Structures are given as C-alpha cells and as structure tokens.
Amino acid sequence: MSKKGSREERELVHMLWSANCAAMRAPASGGATKKPLPDIIAGNGEIYLAIEVKSTSKDRIYINSDKIEALCEFADIFGAKPYVGIKFIRKKWRFLDPNILMKTRQNNYKLDEDLAFEKGLDFEELLKKSKQVKF
Amino acid sequence: MSKKGSREERELVHMLWSANCAAMRAPASGGATKKPLPDIIAGNGEIYLAIEVKSTSKDRIYINSDKIEALCEFADIFGAKPYVGIKFIRKKWRFLDPNILMKTRQNNYKLDEDLAFEKGLDFEELLKKSKQVKF
Numbered sequence: 001m002s003k004k005g006s007r008e009e010r011e012l013v014h015m016l017w018s019a020n021c022a023a024m025r026a027p028a029s030g031g032a033t034k035k036p037l038p039d040i041i042a043g044n045g046e047i048y049l050a051i052e053v054k055s056t057s058k059d060r061i062y063i064n065s066d067k068i069e070a071l072c073e074f075a076d077i078f079g080a081k082p083y084v085g086i087k088f089i090r091k092k093w094r095f096l097d098p099n100i101l102m103k104t105r106q107n108n109y110k111l112d113e114d115l116a117f118e119k120g121l122d123f124e125e126l127l128k129k130s131k132q133v134k135f
Numbered sequence: 136m137s138k139k140g141s142r143e144e145r146e147l148v149h150m151l152w153s154a155n156c157a158a159m160r161a162p163a164s165g166g167a168t169k170k171p172l173p174d175i176i177a178g179n180g181e182i183y184l185a186i187e188v189k190s191t192s193k194d195r196i197y198i199n200s201d202k203i204e205a206l207c208e209f210a211d212i213f214g215a216k217p218y219v220g221i222k223f224i225r226k227k228w229r230f231l232d233p234n235i236l237m238k239t240r241q242n243n244y245k246l247d248e249d250l251a252f253e254k255g256l257d258f259e260e261l262l263k264k265s266k267q268v269k270f
Contacts, residue, residue, distance in 0.1 A: 017170055022213035024172055027162045035152055037159055041176055045214030048178065078157035079180030 008055040008087045009039050015093075016042045019127055021049075036070030041080065047127065048080035051095070055087040060112035068098050068109055083126065086116050094120035143190040143222045144174050150228075151177045154262055156184075171205030176215065182262065183215035186230070190222040195247035203233050203244055218261065221251050229255035 009025050016023035023042035038050035052071045054061050063084065075082035083095045094116040101109040121129055144160050151158035158177035173185035187206045189196050198219065210217035218230045229251040236244040256264055 013170075020212065022170075022209050024159070024176060025162050027160050035148075035157075041159060043183065043213040043215065045212070048183070048214070074157050077155065077180070078178040079183070080178065 005039070005053050005055055008085075009053045011087075012051070012053060012085055012093065013040060013042075015123060016040070019123075020044055021047075021127065036074045038071050038074050038080075038082070040085075041078070043080075044127075048078070049126070050075040050078060050080040050082050051085045052083070053085045053087075054111070055089070057089040059088065060110060061086065062104065063101070063109040063111060065103075065108050068101065072098055083121075084111065086111055086120070088113055088116065091117075093123050095123070095126045096120040140174070140188050140190055143220075144188045146222075147186070147188060147220055147228065148175060148177075150258060151175070154258075155179055156182075156262065171209045173206050173209050173215075173217070175220075176213070178215075179262075183213070184261070185210040185213060185215040185217050186220045187218070188220045188222075189246070190224070192224040194223065195245060196221065197239065198236070198244040198246060200238075200243050203236065207233055218256075219246065221246055221255070223248055223251065226252075228258050230258070230261045231255040 013023045013025055021042045021044040023040055025040055026037045039053040040051040042049045050071060052067060054063060071082045082098050084098055085093060085095050087093055096111065096116060096119065100119045101111055104110050148158045148160055156177045156179040158175055160175055161172045174188040175186040177184045185206060187202060189198060206217045217233050219233060220228060220230050222228055231246065231251060231254065235254045236246055239245050
C-alpha cells in the first residue's frame with residue numbers, strides 16, 4: 001500500500017537516524033486502529049518528536065484541521081513535541097509548531113514558504129530547540 | 136502485507152490506548168529502512184516503552200538474538216524502556232525486561248511460561264513499574 005508523501009517521510013527518518021535520533025514511521029494503514037497517529041515518531045533520550053510530514057511543489061499548502069488536531073492529540077498523550085515538517089520542492093526542510101499555522105476561513109490551516117522560513121526551524125534547530133522545552 | 140503476530144500487536148496497541156498510553160505499531164515493511172525497530176512504541180508523558188511482541192500456542196518460545204539486540208538498541212537511542220511482550224495462548228500478557236531472558240547454547244533466547252509468570256510484569260505493573268525506573 002503506497003502512501004502519499006512516503007518519499008519525504010523516508011528521507012526525514014533517514015536524517016533523524018543520521019543525527020542519532022531513533023525514528024519510526026507510522027504504518028500505512030494507520031495500524032488498523034482509529035487512533036490519531038503522526039507520520040513519524042522520533043526520540044533521542046532527551047527529546048521526543050511527533051511529526052506530520054507535508055511536501056509540495058507549490059509555494060503553499062493547505063492542511064486539514066483534523067490532521068493537526070490528531071497530531072497535537074497524539075503528541076499530548078504520548079509526551080512528545082508536535083511539529084509539521086514541510087518540504088517545499090528544492091528547499092530545505094522546515095519544522096513548525098502547529099500553533100504558528102494560520103487558520104483559513106474554512107477552519108483549515110495554511111502554510112506558505114514565507115511563514116515556514118520566517119517562523120519555522122531548520123533541521124538542526126529542531127533537534128536543539130526541542131531540548132530546551134519542557135513538556 | 137500481513138505480518139506474523141499482527142493480531143496480538145493490535146490487541147496490545149488497543150490495551151495501551153485504553154490505559155491512556157499513546158501507541159504506534161511499526162510499519163510492516165520496517166519502514167523501508169534497515170534500522171532496528173520494535174513492534175510497538177508507546178508513551179504517556181511519563182514513560183516510554185519499546186515492545187517486541189511475541190505469541191505462541193506452546194509453553195515456550197525462542198527468540199532470535201538479533202531481535203533482542205535490535206529492541207535494546209532502538210530503546211537505548213530513542214529513550215525508552217525495552218520489553219518483550221509475550222502472549223501465551225489463553226494466558227494473560229506478560230512483559231519481560233530483555234535482561235531476564237535465558238540465553239540458549241545457540242546464543243538465542245528462550246522464554247517459557249514459568250519465567251514469564253515468575254519474573255515478568257502484568258499489564259498494570261508494566262505501566263506502573265516503568266515509571267519508577269530512570270533510564
């Protein structure tokens with residue numbers, strides 16, 4: 001079963017392991033449970049991350065609010081910091097605290113390149129800054 | 136893609152969520168990485184668990200040492216407590232610290248009902264006792 005965004009998820013999992021962070025992707029099926037799951041869980045003994053992965057060839061992306069709610073719910077129960085990991089084509093990864101995202105009038109979320117690069121973290125910052133936060 | 140032990144993994148994931156512990160199964164494919172992955176990761180903000188799930192209709196089971204090594208390696212990097220979760224048919228779940236397992240002369244591990252019920256934890260103890268341990 002193929003899954004949208006799998007290539008980017010695999011790339012990010014690989015980056016995390018290379019940075020000594022153990023990472024696991026969610027099963028494609030959602031693990032046959034109806035529970036909220038992020039795309040990736042990662043940890044290194046100091047920080048725990050729940051990441052929703054998005055990628056686009058455009059300069060903006062819309063994210064359904066239920067995805068963001070599920071991400072935050074999982075992270076809250078598990079004890080992880082929630083992030084949206086976004087890969088704009090030919091740009092570096094950026095990671096955003098879901099609280100930073102802009103809500104649309106349809107109650108979904110909009111994430112554009114300007115916001116991602118002004119307010120988001122790069123990969124190194126993701127691993128460093130998450131440490132300083134006590135959840 | 137079906138996976139041996141899937142039914143028991145789903146059952147355990149369900150039990151964990153019911154106990155307010157967020158849980159995720161590993162992807163059946165291993166997530167297309169060559170990295171060591173447990174069958175289940177779980178967390179509740181206080182404890183983090185990496186679980187290798189086994190089930191058998193016999194009164195003993197043998198576990199390859201590479202499975203146990205992978206479990207411990209993942210748990211060590213991620214920052215979780217490693218457990219073998221064993222379901223003997225018609226018995227309750229038992230959870231064992233991998234260090235308790237007996238090594239066979241072939242350098243694999245043997246886990247029988249006696250050991251599981253003498254030295255292992257039941258589900259409630261798993262969630263309670265893991266809290267007291269500082270990893």
